[in-house]
Amino acid sequence: MQSENRFFDDFAKMMNGLAGTVAGAGREAEAQMREKAKGFFGGMDFVSREEFDAVKAMAAAARDEADLLKARLDALEAKLSTTKAGKA
Structure with missing residues (x-):
């Protein structure tokens, strides 16, 4: 029984880490898109x-x-x- 709980605990930790990594990648992609948009629209005369x-x-x-x-x-x-x- 102890080994099953450990498996699920490890699996939950791994998924938690993966979710954090995916969220971080999403934030990084959003930041890069903002910078590209600022560069694109910054050159226009609004x-x-x-x-x-x-x-x-x-x-x-x-x-x-x-x-x-x-x-x-x-x-x-x-x-x-x-x-x-x-x-x-």
């Missing part, structure tokens, strides 16, 4: 989130101003057409 948000805000402000100018132009055109219709 904008920061702050720059993106600033440009987005400027575009929204420009759209708002364009809408206001269009409304003013429409009002002036309507006034002009009313004036021309009154003179004719």
Whole structure:
């Protein structure tokens, strides 16, 4: 009975060691992939989130101003057409 328990104990220790080795290899592979991704994306010219948000805000402000100018132009055109219709 003692030999069976020893066999299972040794087997459990071996499997525990194997699981630790596999987990370590997985962590190492993940770290290497991160480094490769950093190297790949680091060479590209991306904008920061702050720059993106600033440009987005400027575009929204420009759209708002364009809408206001269009409304003013429409009002002036309507006034002009009313004036021309009154003179004719």
